[in-house]
Amino acid sequence: MLNLLKIVVLSSCITAFSVNAADTETLDKTNNRLTEISGVMQSINEELNSQRSNIRALKSRIDADQKEDKAFRNSVLRELRQLRRQNETLTYTLMKDKNKASASNKEGTVISQGSSSNSTPDGKMIFGEDEFIYVKEANAYIDARIDTGAAVSSISATDITEFERNGKKWYRFTLAANDRFIEMEAPHVRYSEIRQSSKDTTTKRPVVSLNVKIGDYSTSSEFTLTDRSKMQYSLLIGRTFIQDIAVVDVSRQHIFERENNVLVLLNRDAYNAAKDKGINPNAEYDKQNINESAGKIAYPADNGANLGDDAEKALPPVIDKLNTAQKEK
Incomplete structure (x- = not known):
């Protein structure tokens, strides 16, 4: 009986040893497989990182090409604007000289032809520190300060009211200057964030499009609406209007002539000086309006x-x- 018991115990031990050996072999195979999978995953991650690096490099090249293309297009546009201004200036000068020559022939005198004093050799206009700008929406010439330090032009506006016209946003506002109140309407373009020099906060102001003219040059340009009634000038011309078409000579003023019998709004000091002397700068205009x-x-x-x-x-x-x-x- 004892021998039989020994045999059973020994048989159990052998069986347990065989099972443990099989489990160990399976575990080794599993570990080896996991090691292989880990190596494959590492290779895949390295390949993905390489592809990401290539994509980033390609994106950088695309961005650089887009910036270069944009710069090239802007350069071409500037050249085209300069060529247009040269052609306009040349045409204007030729017509002006032709009229002078015609007038001189009638008078029996000869007028020497020279270069225009209000343009540069490359066709850009020369603005003085102040210029009379015709604003179609006001039907008036406004004495404007040419300010290269201002990014956007601005016009004095009070009683600003938003309304809709043909499904688009418009603004109605009043231009108060020289004891006159002119109601104007203009389409909305965008909003401009203006940072106050004495404050850290910004103010959002509406920007509208106005049709303006100086000399023989007419265009539409953006103007912010702000109350300038207490300032020297009701109209301020910034860089967005000046760039690519003009240079500024601060030693000169009112280089370009304005039309007669059109309402003119002077700067505050000039108007007050005329008013103190009893002079109405718009006497002819007012008389014409009364007659009409x-x-x-x-x-x-x-x-x-x-x-x-x-x-x-x-x-x-x-x-x-x-x-x-x-x-x-």
Whole structure:
């Protein structure tokens, strides 16, 4: 019996040893497989890192090419603008010289032809420190300060109201200058963040598009709307308007002529000086407006009669005679 028990115990030990040996072999195979998989994953990660590096390099090249292409296009556009300005200046100078020559021939004198004093040899206009800018929406010439330190141009605006026209945002505002109040309307372009020099905060102001003219050059340009009624100039011209078309000579003022019989708004000091002397800079303009509106708007006459488009009031002496004749009948 004892021998039989020994045999059973020995058999169990042998079986357990065989099982443990099999498990160890399986575990070794599993570890080897995991090692192989880890090596493959490491190779894949290295390949992915290499591909990412290539993609980053390609993206950098694309960005550099895009910047170079943009710079090239801007350079071409600048050249085209300069060529256009040269052609415009040349045409304007030729026409001006032709008119002068025609006038001189009639007078029997000869006028020497020279270069235009308001443009550079490469065709750019020369702006003075101040220039009269015609703003179509105001139908007026506005004495403007040419400021190369300002990025965007600005126009004085109060009572700013937003409204919609043809599905687009517009602004209605009032230009107050020289004791006049001109209501203007202009389409919205964008908003501009303006940083105050004395503060760390920024102010969001609307930017509109206005049609402007100086000399023979007309264009549309962006202007921020801000209250400049207490400032020297109602209109400020910044770099976005000046760039590629003009240079500034601060030693000169009002190089370009303005049309006569068009409303002109002077800077504050100039207007106050004229006002103190009893001079109305828009006397001819106001007189012309009164003449054009005669028969439409009633104005008191020196004799107290009311003139206007009502025949019963336009000519009181004639009406009196007609009434007297009617009574005599």
